[in-house]
Amino acid sequence: MIRVIELFAGIGSQHEALKRANIEHEIVAISEIDKYASRAYELLHGKVNNLGDIRKIDKLPRADLWTYSFPCTDISLAGRLKGFEKGSNTNSSLLWAV
Numbered sequence: 001m002i003r004v005i006e007l008f009a010g011i012g013s014q015h016e017a018l019k020r021a022n023i024e025h026e027i028v029a030i031s032e033i034d035k036y037a038s039r040a041y042e043l044l045h046g047k048v049n050n051l052g053d054i055r056k057i058d059k060l061p062r063a064d065l066w067t068y069s070f071p072c073t074d075i076s077l078a079g080r081l082k083g084f085e086k087g088s089n090t091n092s093s094l095l096w097a098v
Contacts, residue, residue: 005060006030007068009050011040014067028061 001024006014009030018025029049032038038050051057060066 001026002064003028003062004065004067005063007054007066008032009041010034010037010069012045013069015045025065028063031057 004015004018004025004027006012006027007030009015009032012027012030015025015027027045027048029051030041031051031054032041033053041048049061051060
């Protein structure tokens with residue numbers, strides 16, 4: 001069984017993909033700050049160790065696989081194409097925290 005950490009977890013799309021692919025896994029932690037996404041994750045997948053804001057995590061639990069869906073808002077038209085360059089302080093630049 002692989003141990004998984006799901007960063008920028010949202011509602012758990014990577015967790016769901018692993019389930020649908022019949023890959024035996026255990027989610028050991030997630031990182032999600034949106035309260036609605038966190039609640040949806042819990043409703044869909046059960047309780048999980050949410051480490052919170054990725055910028056404040058000092059140490060991750062041991063895992064075999066990290067997955068992430070970084071906030072893509074700032075690379076879309078809706079986000080006014082602000083970009084995700086390192087140090088730009090856009091939500092999408094949190095990709096570099098991974």
